Amino acid sequence: MIPAWLLDVFAAVMLVVAAVSAARLAAARLRAGVDANADVDGAHLLMGISMAGMLASGLHTLPNNVWVAIFVAMTVWFAWRVYADSRGRTVGALAAGHHLPHLVHSAAMVYMFAAVTAGSSTGGAGMAGGMGGMGGMGTLRVPTLGLIFILLMTGWVVVDLDRISRRPERRAELGQLRSVLWRHRAAAVAGPVVVMPVAVAAVAVAQTAGPASGSSVEAETATGESATDQPEGRALRGLLDHRTADGCRIAMGVTMALMLVLML
C-alpha cells in the first residue's frame, strides 16, 4: 500500500495550489477589478480542494454527487470557452491556451468521481457518501478512459514545463523592447513615425511570446510601464504571472495522473 504520508504530501501540494489560486483571484480583483482568468483560477481552486479531499480523508469536504455536479458544470463551461476560442485558431493554438487543458482536467474530475466503484467509495476512509482518502479507494470503471486521461495529463505537464522554461528568453526580448520604449518615451509624442516601428516590434514579440503571455506584453507596451516598477507590485505581479497559473496546472496534472494510476 502506498504510504499515507506520501498521499498527504500530494494533498498538501493541492492545498497550496488552491490557496495560490484563491490569492490570484483576490489579487486580480484588487488590481484591475476584473479577472480575465477567473474561470481558470476558480477551476484550480475547486480542483485543489476536491483532490486534497480525495488524497487525504481528513480533508474531505463535499459529497461525491456535489462534486460531480460542480465538475460537470465546469466541463460544460470550458467546452464553451474552447468552442469560442476555436474560431480561426488551430488545434495547436488551442492546446497552448488555458481552456482546452482545463476542459480535459474538468472531464477527468467528473470521470474520477463518477466512475469509481461503489465498494471503494465507502471503503477505508470511512466517510459516508464520499471518496475521501486514496487508501480506501478501489478501481475505476472503463479503465481505458482513465489511461487516455493519464496520457493527456502527462503530455500537457511536459508541454507546460517546456513553455514556461522557454519564457525567460522571450522576457529578455520584452525587457529590451521596454528599455527602448523608456528611452524614447518623450519622443513617442512626436507622432506615428516613431510609434509605428515600436508597435511593429511589440506585436512581433507578443506573437513570439504566444497566446498565454501575449496579453501581458500588450498591456505593458501600451502603458510603457509595469507593476514591476513599483516594489509592492512585484509580489502581485509574480502572483498574477501566467507562469504561476502554469505551475498550478503542472502540479495538478501530475497529481491527477497519479490518482488515476492509483485508481486503475
Add this chain to the structure above:
Amino acid sequence: MVSDSTALSAGRLGGRASAAAGQRSGDVDLRRWFQLGLAAIWLLDAILQYQSFMFTRGFSQMLAGTAAGNPAFIAEPITWAARIIAQHPVPANVGFATIQLLIGFGIAWRPTLRAALAASVVWSVAVWWFGEGLGGVLTGGASPVSGAPGAVILYALLAVLLWPVSEPAKSPAPFVAARPSGRLTASLLWLVLWGSLAYLAVTAANRTAQGLHDMVAGMADGEPSWLAATDRGAAGLLAHQGLSASIVLAVVLALIAVGVFLPVPLHKAAIVLALVLSAAIWVVGQNLGGILAGGATDVNSGLLLALIALAYWPVAAVTRGTPDATEAPAS
C-alpha cells in the same frame, strides 16, 4: 535621429523575434517534440512507480526474478540490489520514483535538458542491469514481442539520439536522430537495434510451436475486456504457428533494420513498417505496457520503439548541429 534609432532598435527586436519564431516553427521543433515525448514517458514511469505494489516486497521479488537464467556476474548484483530494496521498500521506491520524476521534469525544462538526458542514460543502464536483468537477452528467453531488449535501455538510446547539439556543421542530417552523431552512426545504431530484435525473434524459445501463443494468451488476465479479447484473438491466430510466426516476424524486423540504408521512399516504407509493428507489439504483445492490469513499472518497449522510429523519419533540411531551440541565447 531619435526616430531612426528607435526604428533600428525596433527593427532589430522585431527581426530577432521573427527569427526566434522561425527557429521554433522550423526543424528544431521536431526534435524538441520527440524530447518532450521522452519526458512524458519518464513522467509516466515515475507515476507508475508510485503504485501501491511497488511499496511491497512483491516489487523486490519481481526484481530478484530477473536474475534467473543470467550469468553469475550479472545475477549476483541483481540479487544483492533486490535484497536491499526488500529491506527498505518505502524509501527505496520513493527514491526511484523521485529520480524518474526529476528526469522527466528535467528533460521538459529547457535549461536542464542536457543534465537530465545524461542522468537518464546512467539511470537507464543501471535499471537495465539491476531491474531488468539486461532485458533477458542473455537468458535465451527474451522476445521482441514481450519487450526485449528491455524497455529501459531504449530510454538511453533515445537520450543519445535526441541529444541537443550546439556546434554548427555543414552537412544536413537526413533525419532527426542523425543530428547529434551523423547519419552513419545513427543508421548503425538502428541496424543493431532492429537486427538484434530480428535475431531474438528466432531464438529457440521463440520458435516453439506454442511459444508466441502462450505469451500473448497469458497477457489477457486482468486486462479490460476489449484488450483481453484482442489477446485471445491474436493467440488463436498464433496457435501452433510459433515457428512460422517467428520467422515472419524476424524477416519483417530485418527489413526494418536495413531500411534506413535504402533510398528515401524505401526508407520511409521501413519507418512506416516499424511504426505499425511497434503499435501491434505494444497493443497485442504488451497490452499497452500492462498499465491497465496494474503493477506495470514502465510503458514497455512498443511505445519507445515507435518514438525511435519517428526520429528516423526522413525530413528535408535538418541541419546537423543547428543550435537547438533549448539553447537559443536569451538575448
